[in-house]
Amino acid sequence: MIRQSMCAVLALSATLSVANAALAQVAVTPEVALRFLDANKDGMVTLNDYLNVQMPKMTAGDLDQNGELTYKEFKETLEGRARTNAEQSFRAFNRDGRERTMNQRDFLNYHAYVFTGILDGDKDGFLTAGELGKVMSQDR
Numbered sequence: 001m002i003r004q005s006m007c008a009v010l011a012l013s014a015t016l017s018v019a020n021a022a023l024a025q026v027a028v029t030p031e032v033a034l035r036f037l038d039a040n041k042d043g044m045v046t047l048n049d050y051l052n053v054q055m056p057k058m059t060a061g062d063l064d065q066n067g068e069l070t071y072k073e074f075k076e077t078l079e080g081r082a083r084t085n086a087e088q089s090f091r092a093f094n095r096d097g098r099e100r101t102m103n104q105r106d107f108l109n110y111h112a113y114v115f116t117g118i119l120d121g122d123k124d125g126f127l128t129a130g131e132l133g134k135v136m137s138q139d140r
């Protein structure tokens with residue numbers, strides 16, 4: 001049951017993770033967002049591409065450069081609804097036994113979950129404009 005409500009929370013977060021990647025206030029098509037997420041520009045968006053796009057956010061958000069994110073630092077890497085849900089996400093993925101910081105593995109696990117659990121609707125390891133569009137439209 002806890003897991004289910006967590007999924008709901010993360011579903012909202014996911015929408016924003018994708019959306020904020022490519023857009024500011026402007027409406028962005030799934031095709032444009034998809035192109036942005038294709039980090040190695042080979043025409044397919046894999047988990048690796050997705051994590052490569054998210055990774056710089058950890059570096060940028062780690063204000064004291066100690067390789068770990070406090071809740072406050074983590075929150076700063078997110079936008080919109082993902083930020084609103086930052087506390088639940090932080091609690092769910094900060095699993096290294098320490099209470100107050102999230103390491104790189106935790107951070108990538110969070111985003112991997114977003115990709116695999118939410119964005120990749122048919123679970124084939126690739127993100128399509130259709131899958132992205134579905135998630136993006138749920139946010140409207």
Ligand SMILES: [Ca+2]
Binds near residue numbers: 041042045049
């Ligand atoms: Ca790619």
Ligand SMILES: [Ca+2]
Binds near residue numbers: 063065066067069070
């Ligand atoms: Ca830090």
Ligand SMILES: [Ca+2]
Binds near residue numbers: 120123125128131
């Ligand atoms: Ca897919």
